[in-house]
């Protein structure tokens with residue numbers, strides 16, 4: 001149980017860290033997920049621990065891209081499952097996307113536990129367990145995907161993804177929406193829509209934009225996607241990090 005006082009200046013950050021620890025204890029999150037979280041937390045501090053305007057634009061473009069997709073999939077790893085299980089389910093139902101577990105350190109036990117955890121949070125159908133297709137040019141365990149899931153997807157949301165797989169997915173022609181706090185990391189660099197924001201803020205905000213755009217026509221959605229400038233978004237995030245406008249405390 002968490003005992004963090006809500007008025008603590010770093011409340012959200014401590015809560016996030018606690019959720020990753022709990023995820024490790026439950027066998028959902030890999031131990032490496034704690035290192036990933038530490039790196040993410042440092043970048044979030046430098047970003048001011050808020051959704052910067054360029055990230056909000058990316059989140060809106062992501063919502064539009066997902067609504068336009070024929071077969072969108074949200075990819076879930078051990079950190080995503082620990083941090084935003086309910087928010088993943090909300091996004092998937094809002095934009096009519098599938099949910100697929102795709103792990104860097106894949107084990108049958110962790111796959112099952114994450115699937116059960118997502119179902120506890122309202123997921124009806126969880127893909128990834130069949131693993132009846134492979135991402136080309138990636139080593140065996142990491143390449144496992146479902147034929148009717150990521151393999152077939154046109155648009156994939158890949159939060160906290162490792163660079164090799166992000167590159168391999170982009171070589172398959174997928175339109176990738178990457179959520180990653182480090183704008184210099186390879187995954188956002190190869191993404192069609194890089195979202196440089198904490199997943200705990202990004203995931204619900206993409207959903208909110210998805211709800212707001214639910215009745216928009218195809219031309220309006222296409223215009224939002226086409227006017228999104230990925231280079232400008234990456235540069236804006238890097239500028240913010242270099243500006244030294246810190247969160248404080």
Ligand code: PTJ
Nearest residue numbers: 032033036039040077078103104105160180181182198199
């Ligand atoms: O559960 P598994 O086996 O699939 O493993 C997942 C991890 C995350 C351990 C694995 O994919 C990994 O090691 O990833 P990396 O290479 O550490 O990359 C994680 C990226 O996510 C880094 O660039 C972090 O800055 C970023 N990150 C960490 N926490 C957050 C984040 N981005 C957004 N929101 C966060 N909360």
